Amino acid sequence: MLATSNQRWLMSVVWVSLIQILFVSATHVTAEEPMQSSTDTEVIITYLANEGIMVSSGDKHVLVDALFRSRIPGYDHHDKDIQTKLESAKEPFDKINAILVTHYHADHFSVDAVTQHLINNHNTLLVTFEQVAERMQENSSDYEKVKAQIRSHVPTTDAASIDESSGVRIEVIKLSHGGGRFAETRNMGFIIHLGGKRILHIGDSQISKACFVNH
Ligand SMILES: [Zn+2]
8 A cells, every 4th residue: 555645745755854864975876876885984875766775884784665676656666777786685785784674565665575685695684573574474485594584573652672683773663654544554663873873764654743752
């Protein structure tokens, strides 16, 4: 299920605003352009497509909502070369500590794309929550090969769940995708601690004070 165009527009504006506030530097990677390298303290945000980004600092790299395959009209998607590198865990995606998935919508997550990356890099962990983990278990034809790499969290409205198993401190926070037709869709946010900074990704969260007041 997807948000209406107005909802998507509002979420995009807020999301981009958060990036502008929190992100130290950003770049957009294409098939033709090499990525920037980062120092130990510098944090680099690489925009990939839709809400997919890579956050890097030193030798730490985290993908958020980047492993998807959908090509829904009106939504940005990866070009073929980037898609192949993402799924085959090839440079610049060959040293990913953690894949974060905010929710299971097709413009954020593909069971097969995540499975392929995990198979191609056994050092990468999937850090997410139960609805995404369930879909991995139910729909991944190679689930047995990757299940040890999955970290499923159950944060509460009041308290984040902390994951440091990938070598990166990640706070998983419970947000809301909204009511109505999205009432059953759970949406997590992530606070990524890298380079002495905290980078927030909220997925398709509803924008309300109640969602964020405890974080
Ligand atoms: Zn969504």
